[in-house]
Amino acid sequence: MKKIYNPEIKEWGELLKRPTQTIADIEDTVLQIFDEVKAEGDEVINAYTQKFDKVAIQNILVTPAEVEEAKMLIDEELKTAILLAKSNIEAFHNAQRTERVAVDTTDGVSCWQEKRAIQKVGLYIPGGTAPLFSTILMLAVPANLAGCKEIVLCSPPNAEGKIHPAILFTADLCGVTTICKAGGIQAVAGMTFGTRSIPKVYKIFGPGNQFVTVAKQLATKFGVAIDMPAGPSELLVVADDSANPAFVASDLLSQAEHGKDSQVILVSTSKSMIELVEKEVAGQLEKLPRKEIATAAIENSKLIYVENDQIALDLINEYGPEHFIVCVANEDFYVDQIVNAGSVFIGNYTPESAGDYASGTNHTLPTNGYAKQYSGVNLDSFMKSMTFQKISKQGIKNIGNAIELMAEAEGLQAHKNAVTLRLQSLSEN
Amino acid sequence: MKKIYNPEIKEWGELLKRPTQTIADIEDTVLQIFDEVKAEGDEVINAYTQKFDKVAIQNILVTPAEVEEAKMLIDEELKTAILLAKSNIEAFHNAQRTERVAVDTTDGVSCWQEKRAIQKVGLYIPGGTAPLFSTILMLAVPANLAGCKEIVLCSPPNAEGKIHPAILFTADLCGVTTICKAGGIQAVAGMTFGTRSIPKVYKIFGPGNQFVTVAKQLATKFGVAIDMPAGPSELLVVADDSANPAFVASDLLSQAEHGKDSQVILVSTSKSMIELVEKEVAGQLEKLPRKEIATAAIENSKLIYVENDQIALDLINEYGPEHFIVCVANEDFYVDQIVNAGSVFIGNYTPESAGDYASGTNHTLPTNGYAKQYSGVNLDSFMKSMTFQKISKQGIKNIGNAIELMAEAEGLQAHKNAVTLRLQSLSEN
Numbered sequence: 001m002k003k004i005y006n007p008e009i010k011e012w013g014e015l016l017k018r019p020t021q022t023i024a025d026i027e028d029t030v031l032q033i034f035d036e037v038k039a040e041g042d043e044v045i046n047a048y049t050q051k052f053d054k055v056a057i058q059n060i061l062v063t064p065a066e067v068e069e070a071k072m073l074i075d076e077e078l079k080t081a082i083l084l085a086k087s088n089i090e091a092f093h094n095a096q097r098t099e100r101v102a103v104d105t106t107d108g109v110s111c112w113q114e115k116r117a118i119q120k121v122g123l124y125i126p127g128g129t130a131p132l133f134s135t136i137l138m139l140a141v142p143a144n145l146a147g148c149k150e151i152v153l154c155s156p157p158n159a160e161g162k163i164h165p166a167i168l169f170t171a172d173l174c175g176v177t178t179i180c181k182a183g184g185i186q187a188v189a190g191m192t193f194g195t196r197s198i199p200k201v202y203k204i205f206g207p208g209n210q211f212v213t214v215a216k217q218l219a220t221k222f223g224v225a226i227d228m229p230a231g232p233s234e235l236l237v238v239a240d241d242s243a244n245p246a247f248v249a250s251d252l253l254s255q256a257e258h259g260k261d262s263q264v265i266l267v268s269t270s271k272s273m274i275e276l277v278e279k280e281v282a283g284q285l286e287k288l289p290r291k292e293i294a295t296a297a298i299e300n301s302k303l304i305y306v307e308n309d310q311i312a313l314d315l316i317n318e319y320g321p322e323h324f325i326v327c328v329a330n331e332d333f334y335v336d337q338i339v340n341a342g343s344v345f346i347g348n349y350t351p352e353s354a355g356d357y358a359s360g361t362n363h364t365l366p367t368n369g370y371a372k373q374y375s376g377v378n379l380d381s382f383m384k385s386m387t388f389q390k391i392s393k394q395g396i397k398n399i400g401n402a403i404e405l406m407a408e409a410e411g412l413q414a415h416k417n418a419v420t421l422r423l424q425s426l427s428e429n
Numbered sequence: 430m431k432k433i434y435n436p437e438i439k440e441w442g443e444l445l446k447r448p449t450q451t452i453a454d455i456e457d458t459v460l461q462i463f464d465e466v467k468a469e470g471d472e473v474i475n476a477y478t479q480k481f482d483k484v485a486i487q488n489i490l491v492t493p494a495e496v497e498e499a500k501m502l503i504d505e506e507l508k509t510a511i512l513l514a515k516s517n518i519e520a521f522h523n524a525q526r527t528e529r530v531a532v533d534t535t536d537g538v539s540c541w542q543e544k545r546a547i548q549k550v551g552l553y554i555p556g557g558t559a560p561l562f563s564t565i566l567m568l569a570v571p572a573n574l575a576g577c578k579e580i581v582l583c584s585p586p587n588a589e590g591k592i593h594p595a596i597l598f599t600a601d602l603c604g605v606t607t608i609c610k611a612g613g614i615q616a617v618a619g620m621t622f623g624t625r626s627i628p629k630v631y632k633i634f635g636p637g638n639q640f641v642t643v644a645k646q647l648a649t650k651f652g653v654a655i656d657m658p659a660g661p662s663e664l665l666v667v668a669d670d671s672a673n674p675a676f677v678a679s680d681l682l683s684q685a686e687h688g689k690d691s692q693v694i695l696v697s698t699s700k701s702m703i704e705l706v707e708k709e710v711a712g713q714l715e716k717l718p719r720k721e722i723a724t725a726a727i728e729n730s731k732l733i734y735v736e737n738d739q740i741a742l743d744l745i746n747e748y749g750p751e752h753f754i755v756c757v758a759n760e761d762f763y764v765d766q767i768v769n770a771g772s773v774f775i776g777n778y779t780p781e782s783a784g785d786y787a788s789g790t791n792h793t794l795p796t797n798g799y800a801k802q803y804s805g806v807n808l809d810s811f812m813k814s815m816t817f818q819k820i821s822k823q824g825i826k827n828i829g830n831a832i833e834l835m836a837e838a839e840g841l842q843a844h845k846n847a848v849t850l851r852l853q854s855l856s857e858n
Contacts, residue, residue, distance in 0.1 A: 081831035088534035105517035105789035130840035202802040250847040257843040346819040351847035360534035373631040375814035385804035390775040402510035411559035414686040418679040418780035
């Protein structure tokens with residue numbers, strides 16, 4: 001781990017830089033597969049599944065029998081855990097529901113805002129050895145609460161042509177309407193254009209490797225929205241002497257095991273805490289099954305000492321971490337003033353993995369500094385805010401002249417005319 | 430105007446197609462200017478201002494003296510109109526403020542969601558003969574209510590090197606913090622990378638020509654967010670015999686005058702209303718100063734007759750209009766069931782231009798079918814939703830085992846370990 005003491009502000013930019021990814025060379029591949037899927041649909045998707053996932057798929061759609069079979073394979077203890085997580089995620093996301101906002105801005109001018117569900121959404125769930133069923137909870141639960149009519153899930157099949165039972169069980173539990181055996185670029189293309197099997201959707205959510213990430217970005221050129229731009233997962237801990245170094249180390253490692261490009265940073269006003277955490281990380285790292293990945297990430301990680309809380313806060317806001325853990329005596333200082341972070345974990349008994357799985361908050365969060373301008377996934381991610389207005393005869397009399405003057409000043413005579421005709425008809429009566 | 434009677438569902442896709450734009454050939458120009466602005470800043474921006482706007486700019490930043498001068502030039506009547514509009518926009522957007530959402534999802538597990546302002550935002554305001562000061566109201570008012578710290582405005586200077594006084598007056602009135610004389614691709618690049626004069630921002634809002642639109646799209650590759658993808662303005666009116674054909678025609682024309690590529694559509698269950706509106710459009714069109722533009726747009730517009738309200742509603746939801754005017758006896762049918770529209774205008778005395786200027790709703794709305802998945806600009810567009818959680822010792826005891834089981838099932842041992850260490854420390858005490 002790199003230790004940095006009292007970095008100057010002008011060095012922050014370089015110090016907090018994320019590893020850059022080059023995506024230009026992937027774009028051509030993505031565009032080609034998009035073109036093919038648009039033209040040929042299911043057939044070309046299955047051809048790419050054969051090529052990339054090394055398995056022949058006859059039927060992209062998962063059958064009810066496959067779902068029933070999967071349910072039998074899930075351990076009862078795990079089922080109970082998933083149900084607890086679902087219940088917490090539901091409670092937290094349901095509380096985010098907003099009422100209709102109605103204002104009579106002027107006498108006779110009624111305006112209101114309502115949120116309505118995005119009718120068709122797509123969820124991408126990566127395959128591989130680790131089945132990310134927790135991400136289904138994080139996406140399908142709020143999609144369902146929002147009232148999305150079609151919830152399509154794509155996940156790559158394994159070598160036996162199956163999707164992991166934990167994914168099928170969770171998808172079924174959370175009201176996914178269509179489960180498709182398709183992954184990678186071809187799955188994103190399928191949800192973008194629609195095929196015989198895969199429904200076209202309006203917005204695509206979910207994590208993925210760099211091919212999926214670039215495919216999602218390019219999907220936006222074809223009229224589809226995405227949850228947010230993606231990047232490697234990251235965690236920043238601020239800790240003083242009140243922190244528990246073993247806990248802090250375990251949190252840093254839990255993020256480091258995600259990938260070699262994961263970012264973990266400790267910021268501290270205590271030099272001794274930095275030493276203690278460093279020692280703990282080295283010890284805990286040895287015992288991890290994903291040690292190789294975590295070691296690579298830890299090598300790039302940083303332990304930053306700063307003189308005081310204000311400097312620490314400024315530096316953290318400049319970085320904008322996806323996950324931000326606050327283990328300090330004066331936690332309110334950070335909690336009240338952090339403006340750029342995806343999700344904030346407070347105190348010694350709030351590990352980041354709680355938010356990943358079961359506390360109720362969403363784990364789909366902005367990385368790569370995007371916490372400066374993007375929200376994590378929440379109930380509103382599955383809805384659109386629409387406005388409505390109804391103006392009475394008196395209402396148009398009250399604001400009509402202002403509209404006429406402004407339209408005239410902007411050189412838009414027909415805009416003015418739409419008001420003038422109405423005002424004239426009222427003065428005639 | 431094209432009249433279509435009882436189109437079959439399978440024809441809707443073709444019927445409702447927007448004119449396609451080709452942007453590929455603009456992308457190279459945009460990328461080149463981005464590279465240059467990133468490397469050379471103000472100097473290259475001024476060089477492009479000289480090239481495209483035909484004027485030499487010494488100082489990109491508008492001075493307080495220029496703002497004071499502009500204030501003197503605005504007609505008192507127009508000032509009063511702008512103040513009324515501002516007051517209504519403030520009232521409606523302020524009402525959209527959401528409280529902190531807090532839930533104890535499990536005993537000892539406190540989760541909450543709070544919205545915090547995007548610290549730095551940029552507003553692009555087109556120049557030209559029609560100064561779009563109304564767009565400043567629509568963007569700067571909610572930015573200010575949200576609490577954005579820096580509100581940067583870029584607008585191209587006119588031939589005298591000045592920005593229209595109505596723009597300066599409104600920007601000053603609405604709390605814009607920096608006004609820059611720069612337009613087009615180079616202005617978007619300036620806000621994306623930051624220059625000596627133009628502050629770097631996190632999110633860029635506002636309309637523009639196709640160069641600005643492509644520049645905003647490409648800005649998203651460099652870590653900046655944008656309000657929404659843009660397209661030509663559009664309006665769909667549903668009208669039955671209770672509508673006033675002159676009013677409907679004036680609304681169609683108010684949208685048609687925006688640009689030759691504007692889209693206006695009338696859907697009706699009344700053949701006679703279609704005839705009456707067509708006649709009114711022809712008559713009103715003659716008198717418009719922007720007749721040439723409106724005529725071109727009207728030529729591409731459609732009058733669609735359908736058998737009943739249900740078909741009309743389905744067709745409208747399939748189209749997803751930016752502006753949707755409802756002039757029918759049974760208006761609740763449409764108001765309750767429209768799911769894809771940017772903003773809805775109800776009744777004979779609610780012209781679309783009311784929402785453009787002064788009723789209080791926002792006029793920055795999703796076009797091009799993006800109403801299916803995007804919100805119009807609202808207070809939340811200037812904020813991010815962040816989540817927080819604090820778990821007590823009892824809390825982690827309550828959900829810790831579920832986290833361990835789920836992390837284990839996903840093969841993420843370090844995630845599990847972060848919980849196990851804490852549970853162990855508690856059982857030891």
